[in-house]
Amino acid sequence: MSDDAIDWMLRANAKAKGKRPAFFEEPALDRMLSIVMALVGEVSVLRERLDTVERLLEKNGSLDRADIEAFVPDRDAAFERGCLTREYIARIMRGVQQDLEGMKTNEPSIDEIRRDLLES
Known part of the structure; x- marks a missing residue:
C-alpha cells in the first residue's frame, strides 16, 4: 500500500478501544x-x-x-542505537524512577524535596 492510499489524518485521530489509562x-x-x-x-x-x-x-x-x-543498520549499529535509546528513555523517566525507588525506601519524592526547598 502506498502512502498516497493512507489517510494519515484519519489514523492520527483514531481512538483506542476502551478507557484511557489515568495516572x-x-x-x-x-x-x-x-x-x-x-x-x-x-x-x-x-x-x-x-x-x-x-x-x-x-x-x-x-x-x-x-x-x-x-x-x-548492521548488528553493531543496531546494538549502539539500542543502548542510546535505553539511555535516552532512562534520562526522560529519571524522575518517575526516582519516585518509585523513593516509595520502596520511604525516601521523599522529588516533588516533596522541591516543595521543602521552596518552603525553606
Whole structure:
C-alpha cells in the first residue's frame, strides 16, 4: 500500500478501544503526559534517522532519500542505537524512577524535596 492510499489524518485521530489509562487525579496532567510521551517517541525516531544520515554520509560521502529509506543498520549499529535509546528513555523517566525507588525506601519524592526547598 502506498502512502498516497493512507489517510494519515484519519489514523492520527483514531481512538483506542476502551478507557484511557489515568495516572493522575487531574485529567489535564494525563493529557500532558500523553503529549510528552508522543514527543519522546518522535524525538527517538528523529535520532535514529539522524544516525542513519550520519552513517551513510560517513560511508558514501553523499546520500539521497532512497538510501535513507533503504538503510538497515548492521548488528553493531543496531546494538549502539539500542543502548542510546535505553539511555535516552532512562534520562526522560529519571524522575518517575526516582519516585518509585523513593516509595520502596520511604525516601521523599522529588516533588516533596522541591516543595521543602521552596518552603525553606
